[in-house]
Amino acid sequence: MDLKSIIYETIEKQFNITSKDDIPSFDLQLTPDIGMGEYAVPVGFVLAKKLKMAPDKIAEQIAENMHGPFEAHYVKGFVNIRMSDDWWLSRLNEAFVSYPHITGNALVEFVSANPTGPVHIGHGRGAVVGSILTNVLSRVYDKADSEFYINDAGEQIRKFCNSVEVRIRQLKGEQVELPEDSYHGDYVVDIAKKVLGTYDWDHLNEEQKWNVLWNGAVSMMEEWHKATLDKLGVMMNIWTSERRIRAEKWPEKVLELLGEKHLTYEQEDALWFKSTAFGDDKDRVLVKSNGEYTYYLVDIAYHLEKISRGYDVLVDVWGADHIGHLSRMNSALTALGFENRLNVVLVQTVRFWRQGVAVAMSKRKGEFLSLDELIEEIGKDAARIMFVSRSVDATLDFDIDVAKQKAMDNPVYYIQYAYVRARNILMKEQERQYGDAKGFDTYERTLLRLLNAYEDRIAQTVRKMDPFVLESYAWDLSDAFHKFYQFDRVVGCEYENSRWLLTERFVEVMEELFDILGIEKLEHM
RNA sequence: GGGCCCGUAGCUCAGUUGGAUAGAGCGACAGCCUCCUAAGCUGUAGGCCGCAGGUUCGAAUCCUGUCGGGCUCACCA
Numbered sequence: 001m002d003l004k005s006i007i008y009e010t011i012e013k014q015f016n017i018t019s020k021d022d023i024p025s026f027d028l029q030l031t032p033d034i035g036m037g038e039y040a041v042p043v044g045f046v047l048a049k050k051l052k053m054a055p056d057k058i059a060e061q062i063a064e065n066m067h068g069p070f071e072a073h074y075v076k077g078f079v080n081i082r083m084s085d086d087w088w089l090s091r092l093n094e095a096f097v098s099y100p101h102i103t104g105n106a107l108v109e110f111v112s113a114n115p116t117g118p119v120h121i122g123h124g125r126g127a128v129v130g131s132i133l134t135n136v137l138s139r140v141y142d143k144a145d146s147e148f149y150i151n152d153a154g155e156q157i158r159k160f161c162n163s164v165e166v167r168i169r170q171l172k173g174e175q176v177e178l179p180e181d182s183y184h185g186d187y188v189v190d191i192a193k194k195v196l197g198t199y200d201w202d203h204l205n206e207e208q209k210w211n212v213l214w215n216g217a218v219s220m221m222e223e224w225h226k227a228t229l230d231k232l233g234v235m236m237n238i239w240t241s242e243r244r245i246r247a248e249k250w251p252e253k254v255l256e257l258l259g260e261k262h263l264t265y266e267q268e269d270a271l272w273f274k275s276t277a278f279g280d281d282k283d284r285v286l287v288k289s290n291g292e293y294t295y296y297l298v299d300i301a302y303h304l305e306k307i308s309r310g311y312d313v314l315v316d317v318w319g320a321d322h323i324g325h326l327s328r329m330n331s332a333l334t335a336l337g338f339e340n341r342l343n344v345v346l347v348q349t350v351r352f353w354r355q356g357v358a359v360a361m362s363k364r365k366g367e368f369l370s371l372d373e374l375i376e377e378i379g380k381d382a383a384r385i386m387f388v389s390r391s392v393d394a395t396l397d398f399d400i401d402v403a404k405q406k407a408m409d410n411p412v413y414y415i416q417y418a419y420v421r422a423r424n425i426l427m428k429e430q431e432r433q434y435g436d437a438k439g440f441d442t443y444e445r446t447l448l449r450l451l452n453a454y455e456d457r458i459a460q461t462v463r464k465m466d467p468f469v470l471e472s473y474a475w476d477l478s479d480a481f482h483k484f485y486q487f488d489r490v491v492g493c494e495y496e497n498s499r500w501l502l503t504e505r506f507v508e509v510m511e512e513l514f515d516i517l518g519i520e521k522l523e524h525m
Numbered sequence: 526g527g528g529c530c531c532g533u534a535g536c537u538c539a540g541u542u543g544g545a546u547a548g549a550g551c552g553a554c555a556g557c558c559u560c561c562u563a564a565g566c567u568g569u570a571g572g573c574c575g576c577a578g579g580u581u582c583g584a585a586u587c588c589u590g591u592c593g594g595g596c597u598c599a600c601c602a
Contacts, residue, residue, distance in 0.1 A: 032545060042544050045582060055582070077582085078545065114602070156602060270600055281527070281598085288600040295602050323529050324597050348530065349596070390538065393530060395595065397537065402551090406564055409551060417564055425561050453541085460541060472539070472549095479549085486557095486566040503561095525564060 003068075003081060004028055007041055010066040015051060015058075024050065030449065034442055037073070037082030038449045044077025085439040085498075088448050092501040096451045097512045100459050104312030105143045108134045111229065111236075111317075112149040115221035116160035116183055119228045121359075121371050122319065125396065126347050128387040128518075130317040131234040132467035133345070135516040140462055141313070147238040148225070149302060152218055153246055154295070159183065160221075161213040167192035168201065191217055231375045233384060233518040240305075242298060250301035251293050254336070255286065257304075263335055278331035299325075300332040307338055315465065317345045345465045350387075350396045359400075378403040381519040385412040388467040388517070411475055416522050418478035418485075419510045422503050423523060425490045435496035443487045444495075444502060447480040451509055467517070474513045481506055 011023055024046045031040045043062055044055030051058060055077030063074040069087035073080050110130025113119045119127070130146060137144035151157070163182040167189050170176060178184060195201065199212050222239075229236065245251070255271070258264045263274045269289035276283050286297040306314055318325070326344055333342055352359040352369065359369055375383050382403045389411055390396045402409045440448060453473075461469040490499040514521050 027542095027544090029544075030541080032547095036545090040545085042583095045544070048582065076545070116602095151602070154602075268600085272600095285600045290600080292600085294600065299602090320530070320596050322597085322602095324599095325602095327528075346529075346596095394538070395531075399537095408564075410564090411550085413564055414550095417562080421562065421565085428561060431561085456541070463542075468539095469541085475549090482565055483567095485561080486563095489561060491561055525562070 003039060003041075003070075006066055006068050007043060007062065007079070010062050011043070011047070014061050014065050015047075022050075023047070031080055034446050034449070036075070037071070037080040038445060039081045039083075041079045041081070042077055043079055044074070046077075048077065085437075088440050088445070089437055089498060089501075091448070091452065092498070092505055096454045096505055096509050098455050099139045100455060100462075102141050102462075104141055105145075105310060106137045106141045106313040106315060107145050107147055107238075107306055107309075107311040108137065108315040108317065109147045109149055109306070111225075111234070112151065113225060114151045114156055115218050115225065116156050117185060117221075118187055119225050119371050121352060121369050121374055122350065124232070124371050124374065124383065125350050125387045126317045126319060127229060127232055127234045127371075128384050129345065129347055129392060129467055130315075131232075132384075132388060132470065132517055133315060133317070133461075133465060135518065136458065136461050136467070136470070137313075137315070139516075140458065145238050145311075146234075146236050147240060147306075148229075148236040150222060150239060150241045152222075153242040154298070155292070157214075157218065160188075161210070161217060163188050164192050164195065164213055164217045165209070168195060171196060191220055194220055228370075228372050228375075231372065231380060233380050240302070242302070245298060245302050245305055246293075248305070250305045251297050254297060254301045254304055254332075257336055258286075258332075261335065273332065273335075275328060275331040275335075278334050280327055280331045284328055296325075296328060296332075299329065300336075303329070303333060303342065304336060307341060312341075313343060314341055315343045315345060317347060320346050320348045322346075343465060345392060347392045348395045350398050353397060353399045354401060374400070381416070382410060382412045384518055385415070385471060386410075388471045391464075391468045392466045411471070412519065413525070414482075415474050415478045415510075416519070417525055418481045419507070419514070420522055420525050421485055422481060422507045422510070425500075425503050426507060428491045431491050432500060433492065433496060435492075435494050437498035437501075438495050440498060443480070443484040444499065447477070447484050447502060447506065450477050450480050451505055454509060470513060470516060474510070474517065477506065477510065477513075 008020055008023060011017060012020070017023060026041055026043055026046045029040050029042070031037055044057075044059035047053075047058050048055045056074065059074035059077050059079050063072040063079045066072050066079075069084045071082045071084070073082075108130050111119060111123050111127045113123050134144050134146040159181065160183055163178065163184075166176055166178050166182065171189075171192055195212060195217055199216065201209070201212075204212060255264065258273060263277065264286065265272055265274065270285045271287035272283045273286050274283055284296055285294050287293055303314065323346060326346070329342060329344070333339065378386075378400065386398055386403050387396070406413055408414060457469060457473045461467065484499075484502070488495075488499070490496065490503055493499060511521055
């Protein structure tokens with residue numbers, strides 16, 4: 001049963017239109033008030049010009065002549081459709097969880113924090129956004145992977161290793177100052193201690209010491225990253241090292257490919273990419289005058305490498321402060337023949353509040369609230385939901401006090417409470433009397449219509465690349481369920497069978513949403 | 526100055542890709558537990574959708590201009 005086709009057929013018959021192509025397109029939309037029915041079509045307005053008729057006359061004729069498991073009424077140019085109780089009852093015997101299918105493989109890259117410092121609180125939003133997007137895409141595409149790019153090569157890592165080395169010497173009692181451009185955070189001291197506890201530092205020669213820093217200290221940071229993400233319920237199935245990208249000569253491949261297309265040139269001892277040919281306002285350096293590769297070149301190389309692994313869709317989750325990098329990255333990929341392959345999700349900034357005061361985040365002095373502390377303080381579920389409780393385009397005010405409250409301010413409790421209530425009903429299987437299914441009223445129909453929108457919401461999430469769509473869907477469903485629950489009982493009411501089935505379907509949909517959002521399915525509050 | 530994001534209820538924000546009387550949470554006020562968890566529900570109050578034009582049957586939504594806030598404009602990553 002497809003409402004749109006029924007409407008198309010009715011239009012064709014009623015107005016003698018022979019081809020569907022002659023009918024302007026229209027959407028099946030939701031009525032503003034469930035009392036008007038569940039679905040609506042503004043078909044009168046759409047056809048008015050073509051038929052040279054008043055919109056309400058057109059809607060009237062269509063409403064009167066369309067037939068199916070529903071009642072149709074017209075209001076102005078709208079045809080409002082109220083599905084029959086029988087139709088909804090049979091709908092309840094099928095699953096609501098279903099997905100559109102898109103052929104191809106997707107790769108979502110996110111967090112990708114430098115191993116020179118912890119995954120900090122500013123990474124939190126991108127981490128959750130990326131993990132939820134991966135969960136959604138893996139249900140829509142043939143395959144979807146999540147990936148963390150480890151920037152474990154280059155100037156910053158050298159600086160980090162130097163910082164650890166100075167801290168080690170200080171721990172040994174040497175009077176040495178940390179250079180101004182070092183990493184000053186206390187965690188560097190912790191790493192220094194850990195290195196001393198793991199390796200026999202005093203008996204290493206200079207080369208071995210550097211080796212311990214370059215490999216040992218850096219991998220300690222990586223382990224820390226993994227542990228933090230793990231606590232946040234963020235699972236990466238691929239970790240890619242910048243060292244490998246360099247070792248496999250991907251930057252050289254990029255230089256070669258761009259060179260073949262005559263898109264590079266030398267100037268002032270540096271090698272430049274003619275990105276202006278692709279809309280950039282300025283050409284960009286690929287190889288610095290000192291011979292080192294820029295981050296830009298290595299990042300292009302990394303993206304080329306990702307594409308070489310057979311991904312049809314690349315999704316990068318970036319902080320809004322990387323906006324400048326976007327046009328450059330697109331220029332380079334277009335030059336390499338991969339226009340539109342990259343889909344960047346720009347996540348706006350988060351401001352954290354505690355007791356009405358913004359939490360200062362001075363990365364340089366190392367005085368940041370860590371993501372570890374945040375998760376420990378408010379819990380994984382609250383953290384995840386708070387991070388996606390606004391659209392990615394909106395800056396997020398994250399109130400830590402609110403996230404700790406077990407009240408309505410905190411959406412995670414609202415959602416989990418609805419689920420717990422529904423689960424508790426289903427545990428009363430023994431008391432069930434299987435009353436007749438007599439029909440569906442306002443609260444049931446609101447919930448049914450929402451459940452029936454599952455696939456649409458998934459499609460919308462993919463189109464917008466924004467997990468907020470699903471968070472608000474979970475909230476909408478919970479809202480509808482709380483009202484449904486409050487209005488009447490399920491077990492023992494005269495509509496027991498239909499209300500029971502509806503509760504079962506609600507639980508199924510919520511469980512799938514919880515899996516996608518990465519939050520726990522609680523049995524008790 | 527250029528690019529991107531945001532201006533909608535007192536506050537924080539939705540608005541399903543142009544549709545009907547613009548919604549929710551918080552805050553304020555008034556109610557609801559003999560009943561599957563009251564961490565919930567019901568009701569009231571609160572709006573020049575930043576501003577000005579334009580497009581059309583119809584605009585919070587699209588276009589142009591303009592004002593305000595955020596991010597960003599490296600041989601840093």
